[in-house]
Amino acid sequence: MPPIVNRYTRLTGIEHPIVQEGLGPFRTPKLAAAVSEAGGLGTVSMPGMPEDIALGARTFREHIEECASLTDRVFAVNIPVGVDSNGDVLPFTDIYIRTALEARAADPALERQLRVLTTSAGFPGDYIQLIKDAGMVHQHKVGATRQAVKAAEAGVDVVIAAGFEMGGHAPSKAVHTFVLVPSVTEAVDVPVLLTGGARDARGLAAALALGAEGVAMGTRFITSTANSDWHPAYIQALLDAREGDDVAFDGVYGPCRGLRNAASQRLADAAGRHDEAVVDPVELTRWKIESMQRAQTEGDTENSLVMTGQVASAITDLVDVAEFVPRMADEAAGILRSLAARLPSGVGAP
Ligand SMILES: Cc1cc2nc3c(=O)[nH]c(=O)nc-3n(C[C@H](O)[C@H](O)[C@H](O)COP(=O)(O)O)c2cc1C
Incomplete structure (x- = not known):
């Protein structure tokens, strides 16, 4: 039995509620497969916005297929929702979402594995129904409680609450993880993941204490031996x-x-x-x-x-993902148990 089982692990079918989130516009099929193999959820990232967007779509599909060839486990894709100055969704978002859905439709094994689609940046609007109709779990990353409520009300399955200390594109309202996550978990009923600043078991234990059901990390997984695709x-x-x-x-x-x-x-x-x-x-x-x-x-x-x-300021070593992911879950469960054991007996008992 994995040390932490909750709505998020059951919904996605993963062992440990630990996610390697999107790291676009870079190559991450090997890293994603390694994280999924270790019992977490790896994510294939969007490959950028080349002028020839059909070329970008081909690259994205190759990355999805490469990841599927390296693991039998469930993995995700991340596609930011870009919008122009009129609020219209940019072509790359539409093409990449359809590319992921087409890759699944073409291969039953891949359909089973590519179970999760994460959107970020702009509001996913009509894509929510499209992703639901495809039978995928839809996660959407937000940087404000208001956006979390809007996404959950519109039918998103999981909200990723992103604090301002996160790597990459960060929330424009600049709300930090420790303030944002409890506000979001209070405001929505769907499972919430914490993203921004987590690097080890303490971050996961804290996320659970704040009402989240897991963590999504970027920087900690970039600095890992599985990330051989990066310079x-x-x-x-x-x-x-x-x-x-x-x-x-x-x-x-x-x-x-x-x-x-x-x-x-x-x-x-x-x-x-x-x-x-x-x-x-x-x-x-x-x-x-x-x-x-x-x-x-x-x-x-x-x-x-x-x-x-x-969080890079606190990271000085490379981790081996296969060992790191299960250990992080074990240690987080251990932290929560030892904190509970330190409470006076009888206090707070039902
Ligand atoms: C190099 C890099 C690239 C990223 N690219 C994306 C992306 O394409 N889409 C996205 O939703 N988030 C992206 N992010 C954010 C991560 O998915 C994740 O939410 C973030 O790294 C969490 O903060 P942490 O670095 O403190 O773990 C990126 C982060 C980094 C560091």
């Missing part, structure tokens, strides 16, 4: 980061957390100039995405944008 210099930069080395810069969908370096400074300088003739917004967005990908593929961690959570 070693990127991973080393996260291991070397100390408190104060991260910053929220202006990303693609809003604020985005990464390392403070020459590239993040370049964005800060650009934000100070409001003359669109000087800084073309479309060019700037393309530069941001390409810069993020350059950091991950070429390891240029000074002149490229290096996304990471604040």
Whole structure:
């Protein structure tokens, strides 16, 4: 019997309520398969927004199929909902969601494995019904209680409450994990995952105490031996980061957390100039995405944008995912048991 069993593990069919969440626009099929093999839920990330979006869709499908070839277990995909200035959903979101659904429809084994679709950034609207009709579990990541209520009322199965210390695109309201998660768990009835700042069993135990049913991590899984698809210099930069080395810069969908370096400074300088003739917004967005990908593929961690959570400041070692995931669940259960055992007997008993 796994040490922690709850609505989330039963809904998704995983052993431990520990998720490697989306790490786009990067390659994560090997990492996702390793996390799922270890009893958690691995996530295949969106591969970016190339000008040739059909090429992006082919890459995404290859990543999904690669992950399925490396594990028999359940895994997820993450697709951010991009919206333009009129509020219309961007083509990449639509194409990637349909790509995931088509990959499942074409292969019964993959249909069983690719059970979870996570959306983030904008509101998933009509896609909620589409994902439900496909028989998938739909998780949506939010950065505010109001967004959590809206998503749950619209039929999302799981809410991921994302605190501002998280790596990558962070909530525009800048509410931190410790404030946001209990507000969200109080406000919705569906299972909630904590994301932003978790790195070990203590984070999982705390998430459960705050009313969540699991944790979704990014930075802790980037710094793992299973992440062989990423340039070693990127991973080393996260291991070397100390408190104060991260910053929220202006990303693609809003604020985005990464390392403070020459590239993040370049964005800060650009934000100070409001003359669109000087800084073309479309060019700037393309530069941001390409810069993020350059950091991950070429390891240029000074002149490229290096996304990471604040928790990198507390991470100094690489973990072996196969050993780490079950140990994290065991230790979290142990923490909760030992805290309960320290209470005076009889106090609070029904
Ligand atoms: C390099 C990087 C890329 C990310 N890309 C995405 C993404 O494509 N979609 C998404 O929903 N979240 C993305 N995130 C956020 C993570 O899924 C996760 O919520 C976050 O890392 C949690 O915070 P932590 O880093 O403190 O664990 C990214 C985070 C990082 C560090």
